[in-house]
Amino acid sequence: MTDGRERPGPNFVPLRYRGVSVATVPPDVALDEAALRDHFTGRDAYRRTRFVVARRDPDTPGPTALLRIGRAAEGPLFSPVVAVSMLAGPQECAYVIEPDADTGIPSVLAAVAAERAPGAYAVVVQGRYSHVNFIIDPQPLRIAVRDVVPPEPAKLVDQARRVVAVTEDLPPVEIVPEPVRLADLAAQRPAGHYLLPCRGSGAEVPGAQVSYLDEHPERADWTLLGCTRSQQIHRHFYGGDVPTVDFCPKQALAGARPPQPVLTKCCLQEEHIEVGDGWATVPWGSSLDLVREALRRLAEREAPSWRPG
Numbered sequence: 558m559t560d561g562r563e564r565p566g567p568n569f570v571p572l573r574y575r576g577v578s579v580a581t582v583p584p585d586v587a588l589d590e591a592a593l594r595d596h597f598t599g600r601d602a603y604r605r606t607r608f609v610v611a612r613r614d615p616d617t618p619g620p621t622a623l624l625r626i627g628r629a630a631e632g633p634l635f636s637p638v639v640a641v642s643m644l645a646g647p648q649e650c651a652y653v654i655e656p657d658a659d660t661g662i663p664s665v666l667a668a669v670a671a672e673r674a675p676g677a678y679a680v681v682v683q684g685r686y687s688h689v690n691f692i693i694d695p696q697p698l699r700i701a702v703r704d705v706v707p708p709e710p711a712k713l714v715d716q717a718r719r720v721v722a723v724t725e726d727l728p729p730v731e732i733v734p735e736p737v738r739l740a741d742l743a744a745q746r747p748a749g750h751y752l753l754p755c756r757g758s759g760a761e762v763p764g765a766q767v768s769y770l771d772e773h774p775e776r777a778d779w780t781l782l783g784c785t786r787s788q789q790i791h792r793h794f795y796g797g798d799v800p801t802v803d804f805c806p807k808q809a810l811a812g813a814r815p816p817q818p819v820l821t822k823c824c825l826q827e828e829h830i831e832v833g834d835g836w837a838t839v840p841w842g843s844s845l846d847l848v849r850e851a852l853r854r855l856a857e858r859e860a861p862s863w864r865p866g
Contacts (some may be wrong), residue, residue, distance in 0.1 A: 559595030562590065563625065567696040567864060570663045572865040574690035588613075588622040590643040597719050601635040603709040608644075609650075610689060618654060619854055620647040622664050623679050623691060626838050640726075644681035644693060663865070664721040666692040667729030682766070692863050697729035700852070703821040705807040706736045706784045713822055713839070716848045724849060728856055728863035732786045739782055742802045748780040752799070754787045758787050786824040810836045818859045830854065 576689055582588065586596045593611055609624040627640030651674035658669050660682050670692055674788050681691040704711035716732045721730045743751060743762045751762050755771040762782075768774040770787060781787060784805040792798060806821040812857035813837040823831075824841035830851045833840045835858075837851040856863070 559636065563644060564791070565644065565693050566862070567694040568667070568860075569693040569866045570666060570729070571608060571690060573605075574660050574688050575605050576698060577610060577689055577691065577792055578603070578606045578608070579610045579612065579615070579689050582611045582613060588620055588647045590646075594642065597624070597638050597641050599637050602626060602638050604628070604631065604634055604636065608691070610691070612652065618652040621652040622646050623650050623681065623693075627671070629843040639706060640717060647663075649678040650681065651677040651679070652681045652683070654683045656685065656841070658682055660684040660688045660690035662722065662745070663692065663723055663729040664697065664723070664727060664731070665688060665823065667697040667731065670695040671697075671708055674711045677805075681800050682840055692729065694728060698732040698856060699731045699733050700818045700820055700855065700859075701733045701815070703735040703737060703809075703819055705804055705806060706738055712821070713843070713848070716845055716850065717820060718842070720845060720849045720852060723851075726865070728860045730852065730856065732796040732816070737804060737806050740802065740806050743780075744780060746780055746800065746802050750777055750779040751778040752777075752781045752783070752791070754783050755768045783826055801808065810838075818855055820848075820855060832858065835859070 582812050586592050588611060609626055611622040611624060613619050622643060623645040625644055626644045628636040630636045631638045653669055653673045655669050659665050666682055669682050674680045679691060679693045683689050702714045702717050704713040711734060717732045721727060721732060737759045740762060750766040751766050752770055753760050756769040761767055761775040768779060770790055773794055781791060781799050782804055784803055788801060805823060807823040819836040819840050822841050822843060823838045825838045828839060828845060832854050837855040839847045841849045
């Protein structure tokens with residue numbers, strides 16, 4: 558856009574929504590930059606206020622303009638407004654009421670924008686506790702989460718979604734499930750009997766007998782659906798290798814950079830995270846803390862310039 562107005566970069570979100578004030582503008586004041594500058598200049602503003610959501614109706618969604626303001630002094634509790642710049646006018650700004658949305662979380666703001674106001678340049682969200690915040694030019698970082706299923710929902714996908722739903726210092730992230738289905742893998746090497754790592758997943762292969770390595774069953778003529786660790790355990794218990802379909806979701810990352818960032822897991826990692834070109838991996842039984850750290854490190858590589866506003 559070439560209208561000369563300030564245009565923050567993609568995914569601009571205020572650091573704290575306490576810096577966002579909502580003001581009702583009378584009908585005789587146009588919601589354009591010049592009129593709003595005249596209206597607000599000289600008025601006292603609270604020392605935390607950096608942005609103003611200017612609206613016609615305080616009770617319902619309607620025409621909305623988004624402003625950045627400057628005050629005469631930073632220290633006093635209140636100080637006169639001396640600068641007003643428009644970030645988004647009413648033609649490009651949507652006001653959404655979503656009572657369950659935590660407006661302090663960038664990923665939540667991006668998700669609400671995508672669902673309730675797709676295509677809007679700026680989306681103001683009135684959410685939980687009636688707190689108000691906004692996102693400008695939402696372009697969330699899409700992270701594919703590759704995990705073996707069953708069980709369903711895929712554990713790592715569920716963990717990643719829970720993390721981004723409560724993390725304030727990640728850029729807006731959209732979690733994209735990328736399941737690795739055991740039944741599809743089994744079809745690559747048809748057999749009458751499969752050995753799976755553990756019964757806990759509840760995995761079955763239609764039309765075939767299934768045994769579970771963690772139960773140490775009597776040796777049989779089976780095909781292992783597992784990974785390097787499963788092969789090591791099989792070798793320990795049975796003294797040899799068997800036909801194997803490797804289901805490790807990390808193995809496909811050994812080649813070229815993936816088309817979009819990938820979070821996955823590997824059972825050879827027990828207490829640490831690994832990060833590469835476009836990917837991050839956590840241990841198979843990862844904690845939420847490790848998932849959070851992996852997402853943070855992946856975001857630092859894939860969206861290095863993002864900072865809350």
